Amino acid sequence: MGVLLPSPRQGAYMSYDPQDLEARWRERWAESGRYEADPDGRDPEESTFVTVPYPYPSGGMHIGHARTYTVPDVYARYRRQQGDNVLFPIAWHVTGTPIVGAVERLKKGDESQIDSLQHAFGVPEADLKNLETPMGFARYFIEEAECSYKSGMQQLGLSIDWRREFTTTDERYQRFITWQYETLKARGLLEKGLHPVKFCTEQENPVTTHDLLEGEEVEYQEYTLVKFASATFGNDAVADAETVFPMATLRPETVRGVTNAYVDPDGEYVVARVDDERWVVSAEAAEKLEYQAHEVEIERERPGEAFVGETVTNPVTGDEVLILPASFVDTDSGSGVVMSVPAHSPDDYLALQEATADAEALETYGIDPAAVEAIEPVPILSVEGYGEIPAKDAVESAGIESADDPGLKEVTQQVYNREFHQGELHDEYGKYGGEVVEDVRDDLKAHFESQGAFATMYDFPEPVISRAGGKVVVAYQDTWFLRYNDPDWQAKASRAVANLDAIPENTREQYDHTVDWLEEWPCIRNYGLGTPLPWDQDFIIEPLSDSTIYMSYYTVAHRLQEIPVEDLTHEFFDTLLLGEGDHERARELREEWDYWYPVDYRCSANDLISNHLTFFLYHHAELFEEPKWPQGITIMGMGLLEGEKMSSSKGHVVLPGEAIATYGADTVRFFLLNSSEPWQDYDWRAEEVGSTRDQLERFWNRAVERIEGPDGERDLEQVDRWLLARLQETVVDVTAAMENFETRTASQTAFYRFEEHLKWYRRRADLERPGARWTLRTVLETRLRLLAPFVPFMANELHERLTGEPAEDVPWPEPVPEFEDDAVLAEEALVKDVLEDVWDIVDVTDTDPETIRLYVAADWKREVFDTVVETGPNQGAVMGQVMQDEALREQGDAVNDLVGDLVSFVRERDADTLETLAAIEEAAVYADAAAFLEREFDAEVAIEREDDDPADPADKAGHARPFRPAIHLE
Template identity: 40%
Template sequence: MSKYDMKNYENKCLESWKQDFEVDPNDSEKFYLNVAYPYPSGAMHVGHGRTYIVPDVIARYKRMQGKHVLFPMAFHVTGSPVIGISKRIANGDEKTTRLYRELYRVPEDILNKFVDPMEIVKYFSNEYERVMSSCGLSIDWRRRFTTVYPQYSKFIEWQYLHLMEQNRVIRGAHPVKYCPQCDNPVGDHDLLEGEKAEIVKFTLVMFNWGEYKIPCATLRPETTYGVTNLWINPDVTYKKVTLDGLKWILSPEAALKLSLQEHEITEEGEISGRSLIDETVSHPFCGNVKILPAEFVDPDMATGIVMSVPAHAPFDYIALRDLQNQGKYTEIKPISLITVPGYGEFPAMDAVEKSGITDQNDPGMETLTQEIYSAEFSGGKMLPQYGGKPVKFARDEFAAIMLEQYGSLVMYDFDNRDVMCRCGSRVFVRILKDQWFLQYSDQEWKKQIHEQLDKIDLVPSEVRTEFERTIDWLKDWACTRKVGLGTHLPWDKNWLVEPLSDSTIYMAFYTIAHKLLKIEAEKLTPEVFDYVFKGEGDSESLPLPKETVEDLRKEFLYWYPYDFRFSAKDLISNHLTFQLFHHNAIFSEDLQPKGMVVFGMGLLEGAKMSSSKGNVILLEDAVNDVGADTVRMFLVGSAEPWQDFDWRSELVSSTRKQIDRFWNTIHDSLEFKDEYPIDNWLLSRMQERITNTTDALSSFQTRQALQEAYFGVETDLKWYRRRLPEGVKGSSVLKDINNIWIRLLAPFIPFTCQRLWEISGNNGNIAFANWPVCESNKVDVGIELSEELLTRTVEDIESILKLIQIDSSSITLFVSSNWKYDVFKTIAQTSDRNRVIQEIMKDESMKKRGKETTDAVKQITNLIHKLPPKLVTRIVESGIDEKAVFESTKEFIEREYNLPVNIVNSDESTHQKARMALPFKPAILIE
């Protein structure tokens, strides 16, 4: 079928499937899966495609297994991203306008309306639904909503009233990510850059210089005793300020940052870094030290002035060494504070000298620094004169003492300074007063979530550690904003619930969204939600008819809890863990999440995808270019869901060819008749493909499932056609094989399979066809074993022919003697092979064979190690008459190589080659 014809057929399918995936409760077993809803602020790219196609494959698979499947979708539009985009477009920002006009191809008349953020939401929500549908996603679109719908806001209000009642929400002052232009706290979803940046708490060590304080930020206050000097950038102009009544010197960037952290700052003047060089400052812990020049000091890093501890900081050691190599400051010596196993008196010096690093610009310095810092924290111990405690305990104690007794302050900054809001403004750390926080720090709540996590099926299992870590380190979370789209706190209308905090239990809203959206928002009181979601209250005393609320509760209980949630691994540190906390707080034990599948990330030709940087392929373009099924098959088959995938044009093109081969194979075998002995082998192999594909999909291994359902079956068919009589291309068995094969691949490539399903004489949507089930009566272990022996032997013959590359006159196969088979079975069936081998060697009949026995035992043992365990078991349990197998396939082998074939029992030959025959591995002589 041509690309044009296939596109027309895809459109035809979409029209006929429109209502097929709308589901209501019935008597069938349900399966409810959901995926992180998208933020529709730009066109979808192939990375988004994978996020939604993988769960669709699972939804289709479960549906074919007879499950009643709910796969819903909505759009997350709360927060400030679309507002920031709207502002940039309204201000004529060239980069943003070009992105939306050229990459996203928004029509000019629509783009002009984007000065209203809701127009962005409206346009891209519709675009997402259209593109998702074009990919064949089997979604119940009746349940679609956006998070600014008034009905959804009522749902969020209800949730937060309960959180407030449980004292899960408190008011306080905490450091948050803050955008000055938006005048608003921001979360990761609000950022263009720096999504993974964490807020770091520094201790400011206050050095005295006359009437001024010179603050140095550190994460290691315990090393202050080892300070030998300060570093300052001579090319930077620093600020003289009054901070909370005290005179300070610090970088301009630091002054701005500290002004956002509950400090009153007044600028008094400026001073060049160069004029501070060689000045002397002091601190009670280290006494008088000099300020030295260092161009590597970044004024945007913390205070822009750095204290130097060359004994324990590689950068400080090598910078000081560079100056001393010029004959300067030779009087300064490192001061040892910490003993570290594996290092000498000065760990930083040890590490630098052993690494061979020559200067501070070497890229290996970062790794070396982390190595030393980690070693000192995990295994380091302060010297006796500095308290003698392990560094991991001394650090907090030193920080507390310096804050209480030596004038130190706390400063917050990012570990990654490139943090940008979607509005285009830089993001800072700000201390916000009167902010509302979710108490994720509550130890009792954490304990409950740990217990709940133990009951959840996590895929892959390795992510459990990351969930455990996140639960432990989560601190109170700023859950409100002053600016943006969203739901106002019911008790404090000045604040809006921020995006990550209003997307924690929406999976429950999905279950009845199509019905809730038809109800006036004012009638959705907290009491209505209490009854529907918690079974509390009286259904007759609510502002809705009794039958309405009873119906809502019945449908919610039919679908909930959800069976599996699909989301990206970078959301473990926030959303995926947040939703566990909120489910625990709101819903009963029997309604807690049952499972989660965590996705890897997407690459494009080896580089990270980024819409803002233009490094993407739009999903719609990919579908139009290579077809929806090609996109689907590549995205779910190039890697397992939890692995990173890489969209590479060459590999995508090969996927298109694979689908073409599948189409041609099915289409060309519709009229085959007659029967042949090899048919039974093909039917038997197909039962194993069914089992393996089913097992893989049940474990969410979409790539492995495709290996079995596509490549495995294709390999079997290739051998099958090779084994048919000369001139014969197929038989009537292919009708049954095709019927199974089409259904096995239907979850992956539904459009192609739908068409083949129809031309094969079937009716209806293949999404509801029965999933193939292994028929044990069609499993023929004997014939599979025989063909496996033949396949392996043919491969060996071909290898030998390639190697010798001479004209040959005959092929002789020496089949293994019975005594070697006995040895094979004895060794294969024991768990203590060394003992059994010794017993074999002691046997009198074996002793008589001498070296032949020794060689055979060694070779058979090696062979057993190399063969697949399942095959070894079959050989032992089923037994096989090798000579009979080769006699019956002799004609085939002779036809393959156009050479006469001799089959000889190795015991009946004196040829040296005969002694090399092993069970399931005949010796081959080509003359």
């Protein structure tokens, strides 16, 4: 059941019992419907609507998902404390094939599937039967399983409005999607066309990656068929028309460099009528062409050798080239007829050499060896780093002599890359001459295709086999497309990107890039769960296309339950979502939609920018008015487990339920949000999670002690004011971070950084004083409010014990002007400096002083400091100013040194800081801290003034500088 978790360490105090405490709060929240949000008296401007992609329950929930849903929760809790009416809903995405596929594999008894369910998610044997229908499977992982999403979310304490949940196969949701697609179609944004898909020849069905046994990683490629022709061909075939030899290539621009062609002499070929032409291709290719919407009628079957020695004409240059035999030709790749470009293809270069060398073989096929020997590579482009014949250079400099050389593949790849990105075509290419291949390949291809010289064929570079055992080919299928490349729609989407609060900001470029790059998106599938395409019920609207505007569905999801399905007509949604039409009930509901919309923040994974999130913007931009477009998107990073990718198939996962049972939900939440900012990757490490728990427990124990201890009263000393000033700073910083979704910064600031302040305070202050008690109580109360979004169970409990009200029910803290105090912060910094300086000296000299003398700098030194501040940090200018004083002039070098120091001191500080420093009375600060220093060092502390002719046994007083007293230990 996932990775074993070590037991938490038990503290000396047993009072922190997260399981008990968290269970009580969960129950309380559920019973009171605490997070059910409805439009109320608050202004819609003060409503916050935050969403996260609805989970896809094709398996259980693991710890990686936990952060995904906790990020928006923390933001939602923060906004609630800020006084907003906050809606945070959830639903379940079951559209598409993964669940169906998982069920099928399970029913077939697929070992790895069963193993994953049992091992990673702890599904008991007895439950497996319930998973044998798609919705049974979905339902199980939505809410029935121990590792279900709903259970995980509730245990984490997510502040979700559970009344609004639905699944994407609900009838009402399907009505909504139906409306969306009818509307888009009416607006001309859907288009029908043929599209290549992976297709199993055994089952006569399209297949997805999950259906593949072999070649899961293989992507099909678009080959160009260069239509070489033979007018003379006919040695035993039908000679009544020109015969086309379509040569498959991925580099159509090399057409002018073809010197010969190859066929596999032992391969099976056919002469076939393809559409209106007669083609010669391999038998396999003929089958593939048929799948790709060509009319194919086989006239004769012939072995490859029948075509060897034939002459064919280059459709672009008009040159005649010879067909040679070659065993390396794979009849199951492309057309089975290949063209040879020895100048630019290392393979072809070597093959030609080998053919030339084997005159005997050529003669067997009736080819004149002299004719082959006469073939010279024809270069068609120039590329830096290679000579005239790049393939020759590449092969020779790599020392490759035969086609069997394992280094050939890499050399070939190198040549292809260089030529593609840097190769400039020669002038014979007319308007493409002088251009770089990368920039014109597509154009050039289209140009010759329109002239009838080229055609297109799709094929895989490696074998692909389906789980049914059938060969997978590329077939054309009728498909409906979303026209994401429509210029008007693109323009709206771009505007939606521009309006967006993209978090972090550097993702904006990725959205723009996606909008530029998206073409037509096939939005239907042949099978799977989902909403049927309204006008062609054989197809299902695919998952990325039925999840683009569903956030608007949330706003009324629970109300729609009260309406009979058949009343949810096209007009109903027109009224609800567009404000067009007169459906009465829809008009009422539109008020709720209007109250919550737009989506304020969508939190989603960074890999969804290039599809889902951009689609989300597109569809909103089209269907809604600009003020209703998404306001912000926060991107989330990936999770690792002990430094490695999580994998439910390998059982390398941690389940939230187990983690919460071990550490408590607050610890899980705090770890997930504090270990990195939402958009950064994070790493779940059990050891660190354990230590997070220890830290929270320590916090709890201190808080309980404080709550149970006496109240204190407001009688403040310097050090109390210092801590209170730090507290105000913390409030400001945490609030700023929360506004930017910087959960790590926020929680670090409120928790760890403040712990550092407290450490200093405990060392510095007498904690038994009533003033200290009052201060610590105030600090605790404020910190609990700042931490409530992160650790809501603990923070609410402690805050309630402290004040009678849970933290979530009181406002988010604001800085108290009375306690904002830069001076006291600067003064305390001086005390800390002195403390460290004295410790340094003690350490270095290894002495135990009985008396510590601090000498505060002479008045004239402070005057020099003032001058530097006024004049600016410029040595010359300051010296000019200072030297006008006769008394100082006499001290010459000493003054110069001091000015040098003070100039850099001033240069490194901003105006506000300098102003604060200028007002500080140093001697008073040290006098106030003397008792503390005496405690620290167990020594007498004497504060002296350099000016007052002090006791100075080691002649140290002169070293005093402003804000840096001289020190003498004795």
